[in-house]
Amino acid sequence: MAFVFYDVxxxxxxxxxxxxxSFAAIKTDDELxxxxxLMCNCRLMPHVVPHPIAxxxxxxxxxxxxxxxxxxxxxxxxxxxxxxxxxxxALFIGYNSxxxxxxxxxxxxxxxxxxxxxxxxxxxxxxxxLALVRTIAFLRPGALTVAMRDDxxxxxxxxxxxxxxxxxxxxxxxxxxxxxxxxxLCKKARDGDDETWSRFLRSSTKSAVRELLEGEDAxxxxxxxxxxxxxxxxxxxxxxxSDANCQLCLPIDFPxxxxxxxxxxxxxxxxFDREQGLVRIKLNKGPVLCPLYEAPETLLGGxxxxxxxxxxxxxxxxxxxxxxxxxxLHSQSPPRPVPTELEDxxxxxxxxxxxxxxxRQFHAADWEERPVLSRAFSDPRNRALARRLTxxxxxxxxxxxxxxxxxxxxxxxxxxxxxxxxxxTVAAALQALQELPIDVQDGARxxxxxxxxxx
Amino acid sequence: MTxxxxxxxxxxxxxxxxxxxxxxxxxxxxxPVERIARRLGVRVKYAPLDGDLSGMAYIADGVKxxxxxxxHHSNRQRFTLAHELAHVMRHAPYLENEVxxxxxxxxxxxxxxxxxxxxxxxANAFAAELLMPRTLLDAAIDGRPIDIEDDEVMGILARRxxxxxxxxxxxxxxxx
Numbered sequence: 001m002a003f004v005f006y007d008v009x010x011x012x013x014x015x016x017x018x019x020x021x022s023f024a025a026i027k028t029d030d031e032l033x034x035x036x037x038l039m040c041n042c043r044l045m046p047h048v049v050p051h052p053i054a055x056x057x058x059x060x061x062x063x064x065x066x067x068x069x070x071x072x073x074x075x076x077x078x079x080x081x082x083x084x085x086x087x088x089x090a091l092f093i094g095y096n097s098x099x100x101x102x103x104x105x106x107x108x109x110x111x112x113x114x115x116x117x118x119x120x121x122x123x124x125x126x127x128x129x130l131a132l133v134r135t136i137a138f139l140r141p142g143a144l145t146v147a148m149r150d151d152x153x154x155x156x157x158x159x160x161x162x163x164x165x166x167x168x169x170x171x172x173x174x175x176x177x178x179x180x181x182x183x184x185l186c187k188k189a190r191d192g193d194d195e196t197w198s199r200f201l202r203s204s205t206k207s208a209v210r211e212l213l214e215g216e217d218a219x220x221x222x223x224x225x226x227x228x229x230x231x232x233x234x235x236x237x238x239x240x241x242s243d244a245n246c247q248l249c250l251p252i253d254f255p256x257x258x259x260x261x262x263x264x265x266x267x268x269x270x271x272f273d274r275e276q277g278l279v280r281i282k283l284n285k286g287p288v289l290c291p292l293y294e295a296p297e298t299l300l301g302g303x304x305x306x307x308x309x310x311x312x313x314x315x316x317x318x319x320x321x322x323x324x325x326x327x328x329l330h331s332q333s334p335p336r337p338v339p340t341e342l343e344d345x346x347x348x349x350x351x352x353x354x355x356x357x358x359x360r361q362f363h364a365a366d367w368e369e370r371p372v373l374s375r376a377f378s379d380p381r382n383r384a385l386a387r388r389l390t391x392x393x394x395x396x397x398x399x400x401x402x403x404x405x406x407x408x409x410x411x412x413x414x415x416x417x418x419x420x421x422x423x424x425t426v427a428a429a430l431q432a433l434q435e436l437p438i439d440v441q442d443g444a445r446x447x448x449x450x451x452x453x454x455x
Numbered sequence: 456m457t458x459x460x461x462x463x464x465x466x467x468x469x470x471x472x473x474x475x476x477x478x479x480x481x482x483x484x485x486x487p488v489e490r491i492a493r494r495l496g497v498r499v500k501y502a503p504l505d506g507d508l509s510g511m512a513y514i515a516d517g518v519k520x521x522x523x524x525x526x527h528h529s530n531r532q533r534f535t536l537a538h539e540l541a542h543v544m545r546h547a548p549y550l551e552n553e554v555x556x557x558x559x560x561x562x563x564x565x566x567x568x569x570x571x572x573x574x575x576x577x578a579n580a581f582a583a584e585l586l587m588p589r590t591l592l593d594a595a596i597d598g599r600p601i602d603i604e605d606d607e608v609m610g611i612l613a614r615r616x617x618x619x620x621x622x623x624x625x626x627x628x629x630x631x
Contacts, residue, residue: 003503030502089526091503125503125526194500201525202501211529215485215617293490 002035003028004090005186007178008101009058011050011065015103016343017423019048019073021058021065023080024175027087032187038083039176042076043067045392047410049429049452052436052444057173062447074393077112078363080105089123091204095158095182098128098285110346113359113385117351120284125204127286129182129189132200133161135222135288136193138229139296143192154227161185199290206245206283212291213247213281218312220295221249221279222288231299233292234279235312238322241330248325249279252311256318268332271325278325341422342388345381352379362386367394414452426452463573465580471544472584484591485617488536491585492521497543499536501525510535512542513554519543530619534582541581546574587616587626603627 006025012018020042027036044050044065055062071079084092094101102119110116119126134156137146147160155161158181162169167184171177190197202208212219213236223230233252240246250256254276259267271277281287292305300308315321339345355377362373367390374386391398391406398406414426429452433445475481479491492499497519504511504524509531511522521539523532535557542555549555555574595615601608603624613623 002505030504089503091526122528123526198500198502201503202523204503204525205529207529208501208525208532211533211617215487291490293493 002030002087002090003032004084004087004092005179005183006084006092006094006097006101006105007175007182008104009060009173009175010054010104011044011048012054012424013051013100014422014424015100016107016346017048018051018054018104019045020076020104020108021050021060022175023076024179025080025084025087026176026179026183027090028183032183032190034183036087037176038080040076040079041070042073043070045073047413047423049414049424049426051424052429052433052448056436056440056444059173062444062451066451072393073108074112074389077108077114081109081112081114081118084118088118088121091125091127091201092119093127093129093182093186095178095185096128096130098126098131102126107343107346111343111385111388113362113382113389115351115356116346120206125201126284127200127204129186130156131224131286131288132189132196133185134224134227134229135200136189136196138222139196139299140193143196144189156227158182158185195294199288199294200286203286203289209281209283209287209289210247212289213249213283216291217309217316218252218292220290220292220299221281222290223279224288225274232279233300233308233312234281235315236281237316237325240280241326243282245282245284247281247283248329249281250315250325251276251279252308252315254315256315256321260318260320260324264328264331267324267328271328271332278329342381342384344422348381352377352382354378355382367397371397371399463576463580465576468541468545468577468581469584471541472581473588475585476588476590481588481591484587484595484615485533486586486588486591488533488540488585492536492540495519495540495544497521497540499523501532509557510539511554511556512539512546512550514543514547514550519547519550528619530613530617530622533586533617534619534622537582537585538578540585541578542574545577545581549574583622583626583629586618587623589630592616592626592630601627 004025004027006023008020009022010018010020021044022041023038025038026034028034050062050065055065105119106116109118115121118124133144136144144161145164147155147157147164149155149160158178159169159172162181162185165185165188167181167188169177169181172181203212218233218235221232221234223232234249235252236247236249238248240248255270259270262270281289292300292308303311339348358373358376359382362370365373370386371390374383374390377383377386387398387402388406391403395403413423416425417427430445430448433441433448436444475491476486479494481487489499498521500520500522502522502524503526504522509524509527513520521536521543523535523539527535538557542550546555595612603609606620609620609623613620616623
């Protein structure tokens with residue numbers, strides 16, 4: 001078992017509708033020494049319009065991203081999936097990865113008919129080095145140097161934190177350079193504060209986080225709002241009925257008696273209050289949790305562990321509290337939109353396990369056989385994704401009825417005038433050219449115009 | 456030079472575990488094994504350990520350290536922690552000069568208590584008593600007849616003590 005550090009460079013910040021252009025990963029041993037590495041790129045998909053700023057930051061020109069000699073997105077993701085699978089079991093780490101790279105990777109795997117949950121399969125774990133750095137900066141100031149921006153605010157950008165800590169980070173925003181920098185930063189964090197490092201690794205699996213939450217009557221959680229850490233002692237009250245990976249907790253000072261006497265509307269306002277209300281702990285997102293017996297006394301609000309445990313028992317045993325929390329949550333939560341686009345359907349429900357073997361057959365078969373194989377998929381998302389993949393990879397093998405519909409559907413991504421489209425249209429990208437530095441605007445505008453508005 | 460360990464003293468290992476249950480006034484399952492370890496001054500470190508390595512115990516600069524595989528299920532981590540705690544408590548002279556590594560599946564670990572390595576026999580007996588103290592187990596069963604083939608009952612008991620159903624079965628068989 002080992003660590004896998006990885007990073008993606010993408011066409012933008014939309015984790016569902018943008019795509020990976022460059023992927024890098026390094027497998028290390030448990031001392032963080034490199035054992036193996038993977039670096040791969042792919043070409044732009046025809047229905048994805050890159051954000052000009054994303055290309056500028058990544059240092060990838062539109063012409064380079066559109067190079068037909070590059071592997072397709074599907075070919076790159078085959079390589080990524082096979083390598084990461086071969087490197088498992090492992091603990092997957094990136095920088096700001098839980099909210100970005102992990103989501104991008106999951107969607108890329110899903111859209112290419114692979115198991116989207118590869119990094120959180122049993123035996124694997126996942127953790128975010130940004131959370132580690134923020135936690136150390138909060139708990140053990142001095143173990144790592146916090147970067148300061150010109151305006152005096154703290155910065156946890158990878159390039160800034162590396163520079164502040166004397167870590168060589170040449171070529172920031174190249175996937176492999178960001179991976180190397182993240183490994184160096186983790187080594188520094190481990191050497192500076194091995195207690196937090198150990199706790200960080202412990203929170204990398206769902207079962208361990210569940211054990212922490214359910215095994216302790218109260219626990220210290222450090223919630224980050226921007227770059228500011230807020231310590232809060234929380235008590236678990238219920239499982240979120242709409243998310244098996246989410247535990248519902250309340251701050252230990254939650255005014256339970258007042259809450260129980262409220263109308264559902266008022267109770268909802270209190271429950272959803274960011275400062276006083278519900279704390280949702282996602283078991284699979286490496287939350288920063290610290291048992292009270294390990295917590296620095298300065299973060300416990302002047303109360304002893306024994307007092308906190310007594311307060312936790314009183315809160316937990318408030319008659320009907322958990323049931324009322326669930327009732328208010330149910331009645332006051334906004335309805336979830338029903339997804340209509342494939343990109344939005346990953347979390348609609350878990351993958352149909354009946355398709356596991358059929359998907360392996362699909363990837364192993366010649367393209368000529370795949371249209372027939374894909375008709376046997378039991379999950380309708382897989383059937384639709386297979387049709388799209390076939391259109392992108394081998395349009396000559398598509399059903400004639402399908403090809404026009406698929407072409408029109410993906411073409412709509414570029415030209416739609418819908419004000420609220422979830423993807424980036426050509427018009428939006430052209431508009432965003434203005435955000436580029438003046439000296440590169442003309443070149444980028446020419447490239448976008450050549451590709452998208454040749455007439 | 457590391458002294459040679461002659462024979463397992465299972466009764467003494469069990470008594471050590473019971474003493475901890477009493478000392479830390481544990482009156483309900485699950486037993487807070489990590490809290491106990493920390494209170495004893497043991498440092499617990501989590502890491503994605505290599506291969507089937509479940510845990511390790513060693514002493515560095517006089518500090519007793521237990522390593523636990525961060526990628527294992529939490530029930531297995533609890534067993535590992537209890538098992539390694541036995542090593543640092545009972546077998547310290549054998550840890551002064553070397554890192555003690557523990558490999559193998561939970562099932563093999565439990566079966567090892569019937570094996571031949573006296574260190575492991577003691578550590579497993581200690582872990583079983585610490586995680587599933589006889590007193591708390593008797594209270595949970597409350598005199599009812601238990602069918603160890605009944606997956607549902609085993610699951611309920613295992614969840615209550617935060618051990619695997621396999622570990623609970625072995626424990627009940629041994630106590631019977």
